[in-house]
Amino acid sequence: IATSTHGTGSNLQSLSGQVESLRLILPDGEALSLTREDGDTFLAACCSIGALGVVSEIGFRLEPAYRLKERTWTLPLQEAMDFVEREKDNFRHIEFFAFPLGEQAIVKTMEITDDPTDSSEREDSNDLLELVCKVAMRAGWLTPNLQKLVTLFVEDSTYTGPAHKVFANRRTVRFNEMEYTVPAEDGIACLQEVCETIRKQDINVFFPIEFRYVAADDRLLSMYHDRPGASLSIHQYFAQDYQPLFTAVEPILRRYAGRPHWGKLHTLGQRQLRELYPAFDRFQAVRRELDPQGRMLNQHLQTLFGATG
Ligand SMILES: Cc1cc2nc3c(=O)[nH]c(=O)nc-3n(C[C@H](O)[C@H](O)[C@H](O)COP(=O)(O)OP(=O)(O)OC[C@H]3O[C@@H](n4cnc5c(N)ncnc54)[C@H](O)[C@@H]3O)c2cc1C
Known part of the structure; x- marks a missing residue:
């Protein structure tokens, strides 16, 4: 959280x-039990x-265990963008993985289902992804074609089971990641620009961009504070230099x-974050009250919040 x-x-x-x-538990050892009635704290x-x-x-707010039906299939990138933008309110979960150089996408939707039959265990190996990342890293001229081949390897498929099984995937291929959340209505336009930039600058990246929607909330430092968002997650294979990619897309x-x-790579400090997070000052006021000496601030958090207060 x-x-x-x-x-x-x-x-x-x-x-x-x-x-x-x-x-x-505060830095001085005092314990606070907090609910919504405690306001900004x-x-x-x-x-x-x-x-x-x-x-x-x-x-946590919980609900009874439920079952999901997932569908995964591929579409040309532009069609995937159109589909997801049009259908975003019609599925409980909807997302896609964009391959800008091959102009393809993997689309995924999930719906709650009463279907009691579990699908047989799905193929969850990451070996092919690891291999393709290695090839693309060494032979960048192949990357657009490797991305086009995604359509051959990803079948139109459904998978039904208890939610905890359908949600979970193995992720063994290491990567570096930058993710920003933009206003939901601008998500696809922003993704278009990111993809065009990757193509124009011919940046060698096989790993796809993950595109998702999330509802607004009121948590002071949430990426979704007072604003429904579209998140763009940009990945680069861990053995490849991520700087050319992240430097090109972050602006x-x-x-x-x-x-x-907050859990991924970015280059912003206190001044820029204050402009982007409307409740940043309210968070800082709580932080200064609970930790006046800045004892919880490591080096990274000092970049975000200042040395103490
Ligand atoms: C394979 C992979 C897939 C991912 N997929 C997604 C995704 O789908 N969506 C997404 O949003 N992110 C995703 N992430 C990123 C993920 O959100 C962050 O890495 C997340 O912060 C990890 O939380 P953690 O508790 O595992 O890590 P930690 O490093 O333990 O904690 C993260 C932060 O929480 C703080 N923290 C931890 N424990 C406490 C505590 N008890 N009290 C107060 N603060 C605490 C830490 O100080 C740190 O700032 C993914 C990361 C990986 C590696």
């Missing part, structure tokens, strides 16, 4: 938005990047008033 980790679905909030109560503690103290208990994401994900 401390970084507003999220999934996808225009009616679903990030994890920090699902918190009903929590217990926060609670709203700050739900997404705090660890800057307020240690959360030792969380009360575009910022131009769309993008807010960086």
